[in-house]
Amino acid sequence: MKRGTLSQGIGFTFLYLSMIIALISVGAILFFITKNGIKIISWEFLTSVPRRAMTQGGIAPALVGTFYLTIGAIFFALPFGVASAVFLTEYSPNSVVVNIIRMSINNLAGVPSVVFGLFGLSIFVRFFGFGVSILSGSLTLGIMILPGIISASQEALIAVPQSMREASLALGATQWQTIRKIVIPSALSGIFTGVILSIGRAAGETAPILFTAATFYTRGFPDSIFSEVMALPYHIYALMTEGTHPEEQTLIAYGSALVLLLLVIMISGLAIYLRQRQRRYDLA
Amino acid sequence: MKLSKVFICTAIISSLVMAKENKKISIEGSTTVLPIAQIAAEEYMMANPDVDITVRGGGSGVGIASLIEGTCDIADASRSMKDKEIKTAVNKGVNPVAHVVAMDGIAVVIHPSNKLKEISKEQLKAIYTGKYSNWSKLGGEKKKIIVISRDSASGTYEAFSKLTMDGERVRSDALLSASNRAVVTTVENTPGAIGYVGLGYITSKVKAIGVDGVQCTKASILSGEYPLSRPLFMYTNGNPCGQLKAFLDFVKSKEGQKLVEESGYVGLK
Numbered sequence A: 001m002k003r004g005t006l007s008q009g010i011g012f013t014f015l016y017l018s019m020i021i022a023l024i025s026v027g028a029i030l031f032f033i034t035k036n037g038i039k040i041i042s043w044e045f046l047t048s049v050p051r052r053a054m055t056q057g058g059i060a061p062a063l064v065g066t067f068y069l070t071i072g073a074i075f076f077a078l079p080f081g082v083a084s085a086v087f088l089t090e091y092s093p094n095s096v097v098v099n100i101i102r103m104s105i106n107n108l109a110g111v112p113s114v115v116f117g118l119f120g121l122s123i124f125v126r127f128f129g130f131g132v133s134i135l136s137g138s139l140t141l142g143i144m145i146l147p148g149i150i151s152a153s154q155e156a157l158i159a160v161p162q163s164m165r166e167a168s169l170a171l172g173a174t175q176w177q178t179i180r181k182i183v184i185p186s187a188l189s190g191i192f193t194g195v196i197l198s199i200g201r202a203a204g205e206t207a208p209i210l211f212t213a214a215t216f217y218t219r220g221f222p223d224s225i226f227s228e229v230m231a232l233p234y235h236i237y238a239l240m241t242e243g244t245h246p247e248e249q250t251l252i253a254y255g256s257a258l259v260l261l262l263l264v265i266m267i268s269g270l271a272i273y274l275r276q277r278q279r280r281y282d283l284a
Numbered sequence B: 001m002k003l004s005k006v007f008i009c010t011a012i013i014s015s016l017v018m019a020k021e022n023k024k025i026s027i028e029g030s031t032t033v034l035p036i037a038q039i040a041a042e043e044y045m046m047a048n049p050d051v052d053i054t055v056r057g058g059g060s061g062v063g064i065a066s067l068i069e070g071t072c073d074i075a076d077a078s079r080s081m082k083d084k085e086i087k088t089a090v091n092k093g094v095n096p097v098a099h100v101v102a103m104d105g106i107a108v109v110i111h112p113s114n115k116l117k118e119i120s121k122e123q124l125k126a127i128y129t130g131k132y133s134n135w136s137k138l139g140g141e142k143k144k145i146i147v148i149s150r151d152s153a154s155g156t157y158e159a160f161s162k163l164t165m166d167g168e169r170v171r172s173d174a175l176l177s178a179s180n181r182a183v184v185t186t187v188e189n190t191p192g193a194i195g196y197v198g199l200g201y202i203t204s205k206v207k208a209i210g211v212d213g214v215q216c217t218k219a220s221i222l223s224g225e226y227p228l229s230r231p232l233f234m235y236t237n238g239n240p241c242g243q244l245k246a247f248l249d250f251v252k253s254k255e256g257q258k259l260v261e262e263s264g265y266v267g268l269k
Helices: A002-040 A043-047 A060-091 A096-110 A113-127 A134-158 A162-170 A175-204 A232-242 A246-283 B002-018 B034-047 B060-069 B083-091 B121-129 B155-164 B180-189 B218-222 B242-252 B254-262
Strands: B024-029 B052-058 B074-077 B096-110 B146-150 B175-177 B193-198 B207-211 B229-237
Touching (some): A002 A246, A043 A060, A060 A096, A060 A175, A060 A232, A096 A134, A113 A134, A134 A175, A162 A175, A175 A246, A232 A246, A232 B180, A246 B180, B024 B060, B024 B242, B034 B052, B034 B074, B034 B242, B052 B060, B060 B074, B060 B083, B060 B096, B060 B155, B074 B242, B083 B096, B096 B155, B096 B180, B096 B218, B096 B242, B096 B254, B121 B146, B121 B155, B146 B155, B146 B180, B180 B193, B229 B242
Parallel strands (some): B024 B052, B024 B074, B146 B193
Antiparallel strands (some): B074 B229, B096 B207, B096 B229
């Protein structure tokens, strides 16, 4: 009896410490980036273009570039992701082929992001001849976030009670009508949670856009999907490795890092909020 | 109604695709030439607001490969093109034309705590081939030499190895950095380190030492006295025309060369 209490105590302490360590790491990153980057953040920093050999001015082109790339990635990944998930949960027989497809999707999720970057370079930039562009970058990011969207959508679809499908079919609806009018609408908020988390990932990745979309400096805003763009994560990387004015540029890099961090936190926060609302809806 | 949505989407996409391409200049390549290309692009666009210039790094090799592939308009290079590259270019119907835009010296940098004041080309070669691995060989304190070099896509690497290594390879345990700035950061944080960077990248946190008795300065580079000096290039496919020509003329103009000097390189006379 006593031994049981003791090992339980040790176990709880360990769990508690693990949580503290996780909290400390998040806190330390936030504190460090904020402390170094907050000085430079201003409305002007967010809305002006880099000036004076990238030692002054702001990050507006990088913000706009990240926005376009993320929207583009969702534009490509969302329809295919949801369609795949619907097929896998609603239509697919439990055959070998389908199992292989499932396995491939899971493997795709584990591919390092730089590999997606190289893939994008050889396929979209070179083979299809899209060049270094928003289009190439969006497609590459889209493929990267595809597995995330598929699995989030699958979860959401599976969570829709079987009784709802049966009720719809019993009323004489076809399977397609059931999926379109009953299953997908009920799963929508779960799907959106997955999409929002994917937006956070797409906005924060450097490696996939390194060779496919990002550029060191451009002043204007993109005027076509074949434009190269600046992007926040790459901007940080480029300033730290290729700039010639370390003092000013390191500060700008920290400022950009803070903006990126806040952006991703805000996006994830939105996802958490939606998930909470969904839970309440489910319980009701 | 669904169809109309499809039409609108197609219309938006095609209008994006149709947007004019002709006033765009894409520059890619050497991280050494990058600051010159960036500030020149900035000033040029200020004067010509309808032109769009994008500038990216990657390394001389990457820039030249992109020029050959047709994915950039100007390839920055801190070395001249190799015979092999020229052959590939010609086979693909690309006719590379070199434009010298500035002069540069490759400065040898060490940690500020190191007392060494200068080095000879032979000693440099001995260090980079691995023959010397301790600073005591050069009359310094007993400390391991940490050799920092650049990756093989770097034109600075090519130029350095052509000027000092006589065709021998850099020791296999040298740390390879992907950019000039990365070399400087590593050297400033590593006592015992030695590296080489373009003149524009020297900071107060690292110590630049003379080579064969000559300090790396603008004067010694321009006079040709400094042994590790080299021209910096911008390559175009064929003789440039239109906006491309106007931009290159701007870089080579008095105003452009002033920007070259401001970025820490040596302007052409």
